[in-house]
Amino acid sequence: MTPESSPxxxxxxxxPADQANSLRQWLRSLPMFPAALxxxxxxxxxxxxxxxxxxxxxxxxxxxxxAARVMTLATRGDDDMPAARNVLLTALDEHGWQFAxxxxxxxxxxxxxxxxxxxxYFWPVLGRQVRLTGPVLRLSADAAARDFRERSETARAxxxxxxxxEVLAAPDAYQAAFDRARNALxxxxxxxxxxxxxxxxxxxxxxxxxxxxxxxxxxxxxQRVGASWAISTLYP
Ligand SMILES: Cc1cc2nc3c(=O)[nH]c(=O)nc-3n(C[C@H](O)[C@H](O)[C@H](O)COP(=O)(O)O)c2cc1C
Numbered sequence: 253m254t255p256e257s258s259p260x261x262x263x264x265x266x267x268p269a270d271q272a273n274s275l276r277q278w279l280r281s282l283p284m285f286p287a288a289l290x291x292x293x294x295x296x297x298x299x300x301x302x303x304x305x306x307x308x309x310x311x312x313x314x315x316x317x318x319a320a321r322v323m324t325l326a327t328r329g330d331d332d333m334p335a336a337r338n339v340l341l342t343a344l345d346e347h348g349w350q351f352a353x354x355x356x357x358x359x360x361x362x363x364x365x366x367x368x369x370x371x372x373y374f375w376p377v378l379g380r381q382v383r384l385t386g387p388v389l390r391l392s393a394d395a396a397a398r399d400f401r402e403r404s405e406t407a408r409a410x411x412x413x414x415x416x417x418e419v420l421a422a423p424d425a426y427q428a429a430f431d432r433a434r435n436a437l438x439x440x441x442x443x444x445x446x447x448x449x450x451x452x453x454x455x456x457x458x459x460x461x462x463x464x465x466x467x468x469x470x471x472x473x474x475q476r477v478g479a480s481w482a483i484s485t486l487y488p
Contacts (some may be wrong), residue, residue: 292462301458301474312375348454357416379463386455
């Protein structure tokens, strides 16, 4: 028994101190970034965050960052609790940063009730993070249909199965629903799931964080002011 534990306490609630210490040491030993990271020149920032975001995205993809288009999307979930999950960036245009999902999923329902979100990208290959916050707009049915049709048959069938995040009582039930969806697509290749939706996050704030292994991190913040952007730098 460790000094912290008391009779009757659950062993899982309080791991032995030496275990907790070795976990802390192990966590600190995990590799983070390459030795050399590029600087962010805050004297030469582009006028819009879109431009810097796309420049950074191209650079991290060229540097070998896997899954560079994955963003962690945070919404106000049920009971006002925050909810976060990863989604894929599908486009970036005048509407904002776009992603696609089921309108009937928990995140779709959350966005219908409270159309605001935060998103983060983490690109360790160049020691970078981007954070965005702002309103989210559901784009037109045409935009959703186009996104849906661009996907593979397997992806479209799995979207048609629906029920995202509902309890799956029996794995067989999914396979049967998937097969039905694939058959429906064979019968009607133009089929589009009416629940499929494309959303655009139009940020009010975009923050760029450039890590450094030799000096301070650099942070640049873009805040929307009317049709343009105010740029400032932040203490790291
Ligand atoms: C790398 C990655 C990318 C994902 N991309 C999407 C996506 O683009 N759309 C989507 O609906 N779910 C995507 N998911 C699944 C979501 O993270 C999540 O599990 C699912 O959408 C249910 O979320 P919800 O219950 O909050 O609605 C992705 C998961 C991972 C790990």
